[in-house]
Amino acid sequence: MRYNEPPTKANLWLGQSSIMFNRAGKVGLTLVLALWLAGAALAQRGRDEGDDELKMGQQVYEELLQKGEIISASPLYDTLTPITQAIIKVVQPQYPYPFKFYLVHEKQPNAFAAPGGNVYVTDSLMYFVKNTEELAGTLCHETSHTLHHDAVNLMKQDQEVRRRALAAEVIMERRGREMRGLPILAKLRTLSYSREAESNADLTGSDTCAAAGYNPWGLVWLLQDFEDRGAQERPQMLSDHPSDQNRITALKQHFAQNPETFAHFNSDPHAATALAVPKNASETFLP
Numbered sequence: 001m002r003y004n005e006p007p008t009k010a011n012l013w014l015g016q017s018s019i020m021f022n023r024a025g026k027v028g029l030t031l032v033l034a035l036w037l038a039g040a041a042l043a044q045r046g047r048d049e050g051d052d053e054l055k056m057g058q059q060v061y062e063e064l065l066q067k068g069e070i071i072s073a074s075p076l077y078d079t080l081t082p083i084t085q086a087i088i089k090v091v092q093p094q095y096p097y098p099f100k101f102y103l104v105h106e107k108q109p110n111a112f113a114a115p116g117g118n119v120y121v122t123d124s125l126m127y128f129v130k131n132t133e134e135l136a137g138t139l140c141h142e143t144s145h146t147l148h149h150d151a152v153n154l155m156k157q158d159q160e161v162r163r164r165a166l167a168a169e170v171i172m173e174r175r176g177r178e179m180r181g182l183p184i185l186a187k188l189r190t191l192s193y194s195r196e197a198e199s200n201a202d203l204t205g206s207d208t209c210a211a212a213g214y215n216p217w218g219l220v221w222l223l224q225d226f227e228d229r230g231a232q233e234r235p236q237m238l239s240d241h242p243s244d245q246n247r248i249t250a251l252k253q254h255f256a257q258n259p260e261t262f263a264h265f266n267s268d269p270h271a272a273t274a275l276a277v278p279k280n281a282s283e284t285f286l287p
Contacts, residue, residue: 053116057116060115074103076123080126087212100117107124115152125138126281134221143205
């Protein structure tokens with residue numbers, strides 16, 4: 001429209017549409033920017049949480065190293081490593097940080113997963129389990145806790161509880177020093193997973209074992225053995241876990257509901273694979 005022409009309906013409509021388009025464009029740009037900022041914030045939160053996992057995991061490793069418990073070389077690795085390598089192939093694509101398995105020198109049969117991908121196996125556990133399937137089931141169970149971020153979530157919850165308790169102590173003018181300075185390894189070992197978390201780790205662990213080529217009935221046999229022995233003879237790795245018949249039943253139901261995955265595995269413990277463990281290897285570890 002030239003300046004010396006009178007406005008027409010068409011020109012007025014075009015001018016109004018242009019204004020409306022500019023406004024809509026600004027609104028759209030604002031929306032896109034808001035979505036981008038929200039996405040960036042979520043991504044940063046994810047990176048921060050990942051950093052927390054790595055830091056917690058590194059602290060656990062350093063504490064075990066300082067205590068001289070990490071076994072750097074042992075014939076037991078010849079037995080452990082082939083099993084862990086098969087498991088890692090299955091679980092690694094599901095987790096952003098590398099899985100690593102370490103033997104640690106402790107009297108109690110135990111295995112525990114730390115945040116960040118490290119899984120620790122006591123040398124005494126290598127002699128405690130009855131067969132390869134029971135050991136593989138234990139390791140698959142522990143990697144499931146890592147995949148589910150169970151340890152880091154529990155530790156964050158524990159930190160929040162302690163923070164609130166400490167605030168209450170301050171209000172009551174008490175020091176509460178015992179709430180501060182507790183090593184992260186001790187915290188990790190005092191935390192107890194819920195029955196739901198344990199059962200979920202069982203089911204995911206059985207899937208992992210099956211995918212790795214190990215009979216997932218091994219975990220059932222191990223749990224059943226603990227049930228038969230009673231609570232007093234239960235080792236540390238399950239002494240604070242809700243190990244009961246419900247978990248065994250849930251595993252059996254999981255197997256029955258997924259025959260394409262589990263039907264070809266033998267449920268008879270007499271068909272288990274013997275675990276080749278060198279004698280007295282615990283006495284020759286190198287810290």
